[in-house]
Amino acid sequence: MKPIHVIGGGLAGSESAWQCAEAGVPVVLHEMRPVRETPVHKTGGLAELVCSNSFRSDDATANAVGLLHAEMRRLGSIIMQSGDAHQVPAGGALAVDRDAFSAQVTAALEAHPLITIERGEIAGLPPADWDSVIVATGPLTSPALATAVGQLTGEAELAFFDAIAPIVHRDSIDMDTAWFQSRYDKVGPGGTGADYINCPMTRDEYEAFVDALLTGAKAEFKDFEGTPYFDGCLPIEVMAERGRETLRHGPMKPVGLTNPRQPDVKPYAIVQLRQDNKLGTLFNMVGFQTKLKHGEQTRVFRMIPGLQNAEFARLGGLHRNTFLNSPKLLDETLRLKAEPRLRFAGQITGCEGYVESAAIGLITGRIAAAERRGMPVSLPPETTALGALIGHITGGHISADDGGSRSFQPMNVNFGLFPPLAQTPTRDAEGKRLKGTAKTLAKKNAMCARALADLDRWIAGERFDTAAE
Numbered sequence: 001m002k003p004i005h006v007i008g009g010g011l012a013g014s015e016s017a018w019q020c021a022e023a024g025v026p027v028v029l030h031e032m033r034p035v036r037e038t039p040v041h042k043t044g045g046l047a048e049l050v051c052s053n054s055f056r057s058d059d060a061t062a063n064a065v066g067l068l069h070a071e072m073r074r075l076g077s078i079i080m081q082s083g084d085a086h087q088v089p090a091g092g093a094l095a096v097d098r099d100a101f102s103a104q105v106t107a108a109l110e111a112h113p114l115i116t117i118e119r120g121e122i123a124g125l126p127p128a129d130w131d132s133v134i135v136a137t138g139p140l141t142s143p144a145l146a147t148a149v150g151q152l153t154g155e156a157e158l159a160f161f162d163a164i165a166p167i168v169h170r171d172s173i174d175m176d177t178a179w180f181q182s183r184y185d186k187v188g189p190g191g192t193g194a195d196y197i198n199c200p201m202t203r204d205e206y207e208a209f210v211d212a213l214l215t216g217a218k219a220e221f222k223d224f225e226g227t228p229y230f231d232g233c234l235p236i237e238v239m240a241e242r243g244r245e246t247l248r249h250g251p252m253k254p255v256g257l258t259n260p261r262q263p264d265v266k267p268y269a270i271v272q273l274r275q276d277n278k279l280g281t282l283f284n285m286v287g288f289q290t291k292l293k294h295g296e297q298t299r300v301f302r303m304i305p306g307l308q309n310a311e312f313a314r315l316g317g318l319h320r321n322t323f324l325n326s327p328k329l330l331d332e333t334l335r336l337k338a339e340p341r342l343r344f345a346g347q348i349t350g351c352e353g354y355v356e357s358a359a360i361g362l363i364t365g366r367i368a369a370a371e372r373r374g375m376p377v378s379l380p381p382e383t384t385a386l387g388a389l390i391g392h393i394t395g396g397h398i399s400a401d402d403g404g405s406r407s408f409q410p411m412n413v414n415f416g417l418f419p420p421l422a423q424t425p426t427r428d429a430e431g432k433r434l435k436g437t438a439k440t441l442a443k444k445n446a447m448c449a450r451a452l453a454d455l456d457r458w459i460a461g462e463r464f465d466t467a468a469e
């Protein structure tokens with residue numbers, strides 16, 4: 001059997017390669033690192049996490065990304081297996097030790113008899129005799145390949161940017177000012193209820209901090225002027241520009257947390273830091289992605305009480321994010337209409353986040369493997385998180401039909417992408433009428449239950465079963 005070529009050994013490409021191989025199809029995985037680096041990757045490891053170490057909520061009963069975790073686990077995801085094996089405490093979220101996680105993914109792929117890993121950049125369109133290719137080169141696709149893809153799709157259909165948050169050495173945080181606590185003391189999977197470091201601010205401190213953010217020198221990005229930000233990853237200073245109170249309602253919201261030294265005084269704002277490595281020596285500043293210049297970051301972030309002596313293991317930054325205008329360019333099985341031997345996976349398709357990228361890698365791998373084996377291709381139902389996400393990429397988004405710039409933007413999985421329930425729950429188990437948040441929660445519960453039931457039926461109806469191969 002001719003191999004499937006997967007380009008890019010990140011979150012999506014690693015999962016794609018794994019799924020193809022588990023389905024009995026040989027794979028050549030091409031990863032350019034460490035021969036050639038991206039502006040943000042630091043290692044040669046597969047599935048390297050470039051910023052936060054969080055896979056976000058692990059709640060499969062009421063959260064769309066938690067549901068996606070559950071679906072991927074049912075489909076034998078190597079990313080979820082490795083994430084689960086290297087979890088670190090993070091309240092209700094699934095966060096991982098990034099090095100151990102990446103090492104496990106790398107070892108699993110290296111050991112698979114059907115996977116060959118070739119290190120080196122694919123610096124242009126793949127050779128013509130590669131008849132089935134999965135392009136999973138991510139937001140930082142190398143310029144040579146991006147240019148080649150751009151020529152197939154039209155240059156205007158690529159390029160965007162993203163921001164990363166700083167990481168602080170734990171022993172440089174003043175724990176006489178800061179304290180450990182998860183919001184609402186939420187224990188979550190593998191957490192303790194006291195997983196985050198919290199830094200409180202008075203009103204005066206908050207106002208001075210916002211002023212410093214607004215006036216601090218920013219890195220310039222002339223290349224990207226006029227490009228809209230993705231709302232899920234707004235730089236902190238851009239949020240501050242939207243209004244002086246915006247941060248207090250966003251990453252600095254002071255709710256669900258009590259300062260043990262002054263339990264009766266409500267902080268005006270709180271900065272949270274989340275454990276970043278298993279050792280617990282590094283903590284990242286939650287929601288603090290930034291395009292402040294490096295010197296300014298040190299100065300401004302040391303204004304935060306508890307971080308006055310902070311030592312930064314990594315400062316924040318702003319980087320390119322390459323993605324396709326997929327609804328226009330890809331068919332329903334994620335093939336490039338202009339060149340169908342090329343299939344796309346991961347963030348380059350316009351999903352957003354580690355888990356979503358891996359999820360699209362998972363489905364793309366299964367589709368490509370089924371096709372190679374001459375089996376019918378079946379997509380997950382649109383009621384599942386996987387199906388909803390693919391739907392968004394390949395057709396769910398409705399473009400503004402005004403002839404202006406494209407409107408398709410990267411998207412995290414969310415319940416807005418799912419078809420509505422046939423019947424929305426109106427009463428609880430005791431027959432009491434549901435209202436407000438209880439009603440919303442019941443709706444999410446019902447959507448999750450529907451998704452998992454439909455996914456199980458889809459799995460049962462597949463013509464090949466990866467677990468049995």
Ligand SMILES: Cc1cc2nc3c(=O)[nH]c(=O)nc-3n(C[C@H](O)[C@H](O)[C@H](O)COP(=O)(O)OP(=O)(O)OC[C@H]3O[C@@H](n4cnc5c(N)ncnc54)[C@H](O)[C@@H]3O)c2cc1C
Nearest residue numbers: 008010011012032051052122137138142346347353354357
């Ligand atoms: C600055 C920044 C910060 C981010 N922060 C977060 C975050 O905090 N949380 C989150 O969930 N997501 C974050 N993301 C998004 C996250 O990177 C992606 O969701 C995820 O890594 C995408 O997975 P992927 O497999 O599509 O791409 P990647 O994981 O980036 O993998 C792509 C791989 O392709 C390789 N490659 C590129 N070009 C070539 C080529 N021509 N030949 C061979 N190999 C090639 C790269 O080396 C890389 O290993 C961030 C992205 C950026 C850029």
